[in-house]
Amino acid sequence: MSSQDSISVLFVCLGNICRSPMAEAVFAHTVKQHGLNDKISKIDSAGTASYHVGSVPDSRSTSTCKSHGVPVKHHARKVTKKDFDNFDYVLCMDESNLSDLKRIQPNGSKAVLKLFGEFDPQGERIIEDPYYGGNDGFEHNFKQVSRASEGLLKSLQLIG
Ligand code: 4NP
Numbered sequence: 001m002s003s004q005d006s007i008s009v010l011f012v013c014l015g016n017i018c019r020s021p022m023a024e025a026v027f028a029h030t031v032k033q034h035g036l037n038d039k040i041s042k043i044d045s046a047g048t049a050s051y052h053v054g055s056v057p058d059s060r061s062t063s064t065c066k067s068h069g070v071p072v073k074h075h076a077r078k079v080t081k082k083d084f085d086n087f088d089y090v091l092c093m094d095e096s097n098l099s100d101l102k103r104i105q106p107n108g109s110k111a112v113l114k115l116f117g118e119f120d121p122q123g124e125r126i127i128e129d130p131y132y133g134g135n136d137g138f139e140h141n142f143k144q145v146s147r148a149s150e151g152l153l154k155s156l157q158l159i160g
Pocket residue numbers: 013014015016017018019020051129130131
């Protein structure tokens with residue numbers, strides 16, 4: 001991929017109602033803030049499980065984002081094999097997501113598969129499942145995905 005091409009990113013968690021729609025919203029907001037909409041062609045999220053397909057994000061995820069001025073708009077969907085050819089990056093939240101995704105990633109598909117936390121300059125690699133916890137988990141997730149969003153743009157050399 002040349003540096004001129006625009007880049008597509010898919011965020012993946014288990015249910016696609018807490019962490020990955022938050023990551024999608026925060027990354028899209030960060031891209032917009034830096035005026036990089038022409039460099040990032042597509043941002044989406046999906047889940048490895050199908051329990052919540054069609055649902056809007058968890059209200060705790062939405063309210064955490066809104067409290068930081070980040071709009072959220074998504075309906076949950078399950079990740080597909082085609083996603084590995086439709087996106088340049090598939091970025092997941094924890095080791096369980098990563099092993100599930102490695103199992104379905106077709107051989108020779110184009111996507112780079114990684115933990116989103118690999119881009120956190122503070123080195124917090126795992127974005128923990130907040131579903132059964134309190135609001136503080138969502139707030140912590142928000143800080144992590146904010147740092148990792150900036151880190152991803154830096155690693156793509158789109159910001160300094
Ligand atoms: P997410 O969180 O993977 O960040 O969307 C979860 C949402 C729902 C469930 C687990 C995790 N669940 O078991 O229903």
